[in-house]
Amino acid sequence: MEEHVVVIYPHPDDESFGAAGTMTEFRKQGVPVTYLCGTLGEMGRNMGSPIFANRETLPEIRKKELIEACNVLDVELKLLGYRDKTIEYEDINEVASHLKKILEDIKPSLVITHYPDHAVHPDHNALGAAAIEAVRLMDTDKRPKVWAQAITNNHVEMLGNPDIINDITEYFDIKMKAILSHSSQASGIIGQFRKDQDDVDEVAKARFSTEQFYTWNFEK
């Protein structure tokens, strides 16, 4: 059993789309879970549908949505304070050392983050790289395991099959509830599933039946 799980993603809603089922499974086992959220998604373009946010009100709205999602998932939340779309321009060593301090304090047995270069959004790639660097900098006997999440369309082709495939159908309802907590974002993103099929719930269920990760190999 894990001792403590830390999830490191850059945006409010990454945790719900990416790892809500996995986090719920850990919480059911009584494992503490902490979400380190990199930014407040300040530059998101979804403003709600119908629109209720603007560029200036969006960060506070997303912060409230994030707190609600973390309550739904029953996980602790820490904000890292970076700005949306800018993480790749920060000094990766500074970000890594920032994360390392937090990890040394929490002492997780498992870190979940994005797979660098295979996570589509530049913030995903940059924060994933910094998180893995943070763990690499730790003493080998104190390093937590890292599960890296790839979301590019060709990641299986490039990286092979992920070794961690969590069936989360049991937690589908809680995952949807967490996603829908991000009301400024969810309608726009879920709406994309509507393109081909009318039954959004069915599309979402098929899409959200598993959460997949690659165990990071620090030897390679």
Place this chain on the structure above:
Amino acid sequence: MKPIEIDKIQDILNRFVDKDVYIHLETTNGAYASHINDKAYNVGAYIRNAKVRFNQAKIIKDGKIYRAGLKMEIGWIYAEGLSDWEIFENEKLLLAGHDRQGRLMVSLQLSETPFNY
């Protein structure tokens, strides 16, 4: 935000003329454009809290959308595709253009005090 009322916006723009003004100018088609459609390109740009001064400002209607142009001593600021507006914190003019799903595509914002950064 609400649909642009051209006369009101022109009046507000005029109030910023010949003053030091902080600007937020942005356009984006989202970070997932080419992920969702491999024929699409990811395109975006933003500048936030640049301090500028312009001596002329005009908003123009073209069908359903609006364009705004601000003339500076040695250059221009321009935004196309604006549709909605709002006054934020009593003094900041927010102009934006949204697509059918309510997603922001372009924004032009002016203020005499800096935007949160």
